[in-house]
Amino acid sequence: MKSKITLTIFLLLLQPAGVIARVPDRKDKMPGQQIERTVAADSAVTVSLCLMSGSVTVHGWDRNEVLARSSHVNQIELKRVDGPNQSGPARKLTVLLEDKGEDRRGEDDCQAFGDVELMIPRGASVYVQTGDGAINVFEVAAVYARSQSGDIEVEKASRSVEAAGFSSDIAVKDSTGRVSLKSVGGSVTASGLSANDAADSFEASTISGEIKLDAVAHSLVNVRTVNGNVHLAGPLARAGQYTFNTTRGDVTLSLPSDASFQLNARLSKEAEITSDFPLTPKTEATTAIAPAKPLPPPVALPKTETGPTRPAAPTHQSASVVITVEPDVTIVKDSALVFKAIYTSRRVTAIHSTGDAMINVVSFSGSLRLQKN
Amino acid sequence: MSECVGEEILQSYLDGELAGGNLQSVSAHLASCLTCSVVVRELEQENKLVAAALSPEFEASVPGKRLRHRIDAAIAGAGQFRQVSSGAVETSVAVGLRGWLGSLFDFTPQRAFGYAGLLAVLTFAVIFAVVQRRNTPITLGGNDVALVDKGTERRAPGPGSDSTAAVVPPAPVKAPVQKMARGTGSTSSRSRNVATRLPSGTSATVANHVRLLPGERTYLQTIADLDSTIKLDKGQMKPALQAEYERNLAFVDRALAAARTAAKSNPNDPDAAQFMFSAYQSKVDLLNTVADARVYDRQH
Structure with missing residues (x-):
């Protein structure tokens, strides 16, 4: 009896051992095993990578080498594509990946799945595309990133950033040079950006995503959205040209109190303009204003207690009516000035201080807020 | 000599209604009884007289056949019968209508007010129809x-x-x-x-x-081109991408419709036109992005 029990226990212990013994036969490599490749490269090498799906992380480093690393692929190849003269460090590289479980190599066909990490020289340019996955790039000179649904984040790019996504949220910070950010349904966030030269511009566009800019020091800023709201905070560049074009989104500009700008707004008849800055607005009526008619009452903000300042009524029929509105501290808190474009107006031109920067706002039905930081 | 046979039995004999022993006994009695023979002869004469008198009636069909003929004739002539009947109904309706029309012109104060109201309604209806026709x-x-x-x-x-x-x-x-x-x-x-x-x-x-509007045609053509490119393989679009595309396209189309309406209703306002073109440009941008994404998917 005892021998039978001992045999049964022995067999029971033996069964899992057999199963475990068969596992290594299924795959050649244990999951999590990293593949790594390195190649000598020029400091301004151009590296491209394209994935069907998977996230990509790119770091700039001080070595003149390109390193590619992944734990989700069978093979990595750093293919030189810099022409027939391939002596010396590589100037153009394509990262090719071979998927696990499939005998195919991503020969320029973006078929690979898997997360990839790249280390490239700080002066390098990187072109990254992925169908579905996040892209993070740090401390690289030029970045071209494109993802359909993954988020894109770029930090400390020194020459240019071009990022595009469909439903991706795009964030760029602490970078210099030309910046172009486009997302359809995702948001765009930019902070701590500046231009390398006067030709560098900042452009951002979405359809329904929000656009937030903080301390963007480019002198050419062009923002466009259909349904998203636009927020800009930070100082304006001297002689900067800012254009905000929305169809239904609101534009909010949070500026330092010493900001100097000229405002040129083209808004719908009923659009509201709210300004914390004393402005000297100039409105151009598109149709004749009947002097006998009383002006519509201005819209009061919740924070005003005794009502906003009413613009002076035009004294004569004219295509251009200049209305000067002085800030009235007895009426409005914090020297804020609130006014609404009179019914027949479509364009509002106003100056604050010496008018160094030019702010152009074009919105079909959005409102404009000028706030003090 | 046996007793004479009764007249009823003799009549039955003449009618052939006797059979068997009755017929033999009546025949034997008539052969030996002169009185009964005379009666039979007289009955026979009467029968002939009656038959001669009723011969037209007897030569005609039996009542059952006549009845059937009459029914057949009735069936065959049913349509005719109905026509005759409806004609009678129409006649009665015409008579009623004539009477009702006649009563219409029998003016009472209530009826006069009713006529005036009806006339006013008809007048308004005619005016409305004319105006609508002009503006269609x-x-x-x-x-x-x-x-x-x-x-x-x-x-x-x-x-x-x-x-x-x-x-x-x-x-x-x-x-x-x-x-x-x-x-x-x-x-x-x-x-x-x-x-x-x-x-x-x-x-x-x-x-x-x-x-x-001037310039609008170019946008429309561009949009049509891009749209056809996207629709070529719209079925292969990723579901998430498709949903995002349609959501944003709805935003753009709503904005475009609103801007276009404003531009049309303010033809002399350059800003209104600019809003519209801006909305067009947004749509072109969106379609460009989607078309690029489609090219990317197709290539890979």
Whole structure:
């Protein structure tokens, strides 16, 4: 009896051992095993990578080498594509990946799945595309990133950033040079950006995503959205040209109190303009204003207690009516000035201080807020 | 000699109604009894007389056959019978109607008020119908678009007034044009004159007369090109991408429709046109992005 029990226990212990013994036969490599490749490269090498799906992380480093690393692929190849003269460090590289479980190599066909990490020289340019996955790039000179649904984040790019996504949220910070950010349904966030030269511009566009800019020091800023709201905070560049074009989104500009700008707004008849800055607005009526008619009452903000300042009524029929509105501290808190474009107006031109920067706002039905930081 | 046979039995004998022993005994009795023989002869004479008198009746069909003939005749003549009946009903209705019409002209104060009210309603209905007819845009070839006076088109020269056929998105074009047609009666009357001069029907001809702002045609053509590119393999689009695309396309289309309406209702306002073109550009940007994404998916 005892021998039978001992045999049964022995067999029971033996069964899992057999199963475990068969596992290594299924795959050649244990999951999590990293593949790594390195190649000598020029400091301004151009590296491209394209994935069907998977996230990509790119770091700039001080070595003149390109390193590619992944734990989700069978093979990595750093293919030189810099022409027939391939002596010396590589100037153009394509990262090719071979998927696990499939005998195919991503020969320029973006078929690979898997997360990839790249280390490239700080002066390098990187072109990254992925169908579905996040892209993070740090401390690289030029970045071209494109993802359909993954988020894109770029930090400390020194020459240019071009990022595009469909439903991706795009964030760029602490970078210099030309910046172009486009997302359809995702948001765009930019902070701590500046231009390398006067030709560098900042452009951002979405359809329904929000656009937030903080301390963007480019002198050419062009923002466009259909349904998203636009927020800009930070100082304006001297002689900067800012254009905000929305169809239904609101534009909010949070500026330092010493900001100097000229405002040129083209808004719908009923659009509201709210300004914390004393402005000297100039409105151009598109149709004749009947002097006998009383002006519509201005819209009061919740924070005003005794009502906003009413613009002076035009004294004569004219295509251009200049209305000067002085800030009235007895009426409005914090020297804020609130006014609404009179019914027949479509364009509002106003100056604050010496008018160094030019702010152009074009919105079909959005409102404009000028706030003090 | 046996007793004489009764007259009823003799009549039965003549009618052939006796059989068996009765017939033999009556026959034997008649052979030996002169009285009964005379009676039988007299009964026979009477029978002949009656038969001669009723011969036309007897020669005719039996009552059952006549009845059947009568029924057949009735069935065959049913249609005729019905016609005759409806004619009778019509006659009765006509009589009733004539009586009712006659009573209509029998004026009472209540009835006079009723007639006056009915007359007023009819007058308003006629006026409304005439006004509606004047303001209805002309339709040609199933395209519900208002036709524009060529002189109006000439006042706004530019790419929008060239003679090539336009690709017109249905929603943005249709609504404002209809609104204009209602607003300006004189224009619609001129339009009607133009419509009569137009050859019946081609949609290209009609499209040339859809009111487009200068430059709008270029956007529409670009959008149509991009849209057809996207639709080529729309079924292969990733579901998430498809949903995002349709969501944002709805945003753009709503914005475009609103901007276009504003531009149409303010033809002299350059800002309104600028808003519209901006909305067009947003749509072009969106379609470009989607087309690029499609190319990317197709290649990979």
